[in-house]
Amino acid sequence: MPIADRTDQQATGLDAAYASCRRIAAEHGRTYYLATSLLSAPRRRAVHALYAFARMVDDIVDHAGDPARVLDPRDGADVALPVGPAAISPAQHLDLVEKQLRLALEHGDIDTADLRRHQILTAAADTIRRYDIAHTHFWTFLDAMRMDVPGTATHRTRYATMTELREYMRGSAAAIGLQLLPVLGTVVPVAEAEPAAAALGEAFQLTNFLRDVAEDLDRGRVYLPTEELAAFGVDEAQLRACRAAGRTDPRVRRALAHLIAVNRDIYRRADPGIELLDPRVRPAIRTAATLYAEILGRIEAAEYQVFRTRATVSPGRRIIVAAKGFGTARLR
Structure with missing residues (x-):
C-alpha cells in the first residue's frame, strides 16, 4: 500500500474512533458533553476519548460476566484494557491491544462490542500520546475500579x-x-x-x-x-x-x-x-x-x-x- 494511502486510512480510522467516543459522551454524559462544546475541537475530542474510556471500564465492572479477569488478568495477552506493571505505559499496552484487535477485524473475528472497545482504546491511546498524560493516573483509576469487582483482593x-x-x-x-x-x-x-x-x-x-x-x-x-x-x-x-x-x-x-x-x-x-x-x-x-x-x-x-x-x-x-x-x- 502506498505510504500516502496508508496514512489516509489510519487518519480515517482515528477519526472514526474519536467519533465513537463522541457518541458515547453524548449518550451517557450529557452535562460533560454540553460543556465540551465550549472547547476547541482537538481538546473536545480528547475529553470525549477519556470519558469513553472511563465509561467503558465502568460498564465492564457493572455488566461483564467476569470483570475480575478483565481488570486483573493473569496473562494480559488478550485483555483490551491498559493493565499491567507500571513499567508499561497505557499507550504502549494499547498499542499491543490495537494490533491484536486489528488482526481480529481483518479475519472477521470480532463483534460490535469488541469494535467499539477497539475504537475507544484507539482514541484513548492517541490522546495519551498526544498530550503526554502520565500513565500513573490510569493505574490509579483501574485500582479503584477493582475495588468494585467481587473476587478481587481489594473489593x-x-x-x-x-x-x-x-x-x-x-x-x-x-x-x-x-x-x-x-x-x-x-x-x-x-x-x-x-x-x-x-x-x-x-x-x-x-x-x-x-x-x-x-x-x-x-x-x-x-x-x-x-x-x-x-x-x-x-x-x-x-x-x-x-x-x-x-x-x-x-x-x-x-x-x-x-x-x-x-x-x-x-x-x-x-x-x-x-x-x-x-x-x-x-x-x-x-x-x-x-x-x-x-x-x-x-x-x-x-x-x-x-x-x-x-x-x-x-x-x-x-x-x-x-x-x-x-x-x-x-x-x-
Missing part, C-alpha cells in the same frame, strides 16, 4: 468514613481530573493545579453518589460513609426500607443534607483551580462545575426523594448555563 462495597471514601475517589474521580489537566492546559506548572483538579473530580463523584444512592443500593453498594449516616441515626436497613417504600424519611433527609453541605465545600475548594487553567478552557470547566453542583439543588428541591426520582438539571437550564459560558469564551 469492598461499604465505606465507614469519608476518609475511606476519599481513598476510593482518589482513583475513581480525582485521577480522571488529573488525566484531563494536560489536555486542558494550565497557566501554572501542572503540579500546582493538580490539587484543585483532583478536588473537582471528587466533587463530581460525590454528587453522583448522592444522586444515585438508590441505584447503588440495587447493585449491593453503599458509597455514602456509614459513620456519617450513623451520626443521624441512619443505617443500611433504613436506606433499604426507604428504597422499598420509594420515600425518604426525616433522618435520611438530615443525613443527605449534611452530605450535600460536605459536597458543596469540596466544590468551593476546587473552584479557585479553574483560574489556573488555560483561559480558553475555563468557561467549559466552569459550566460543567456549575451544572453538576446544581444537581444538589435539585435533590433539595425534591425534598431529598432520591429513592423515588433521579435528580437532573433540565435541558433548558443546561442550555442557559452553556450559552453563558459560550459568551464568556467568545470574549477571550
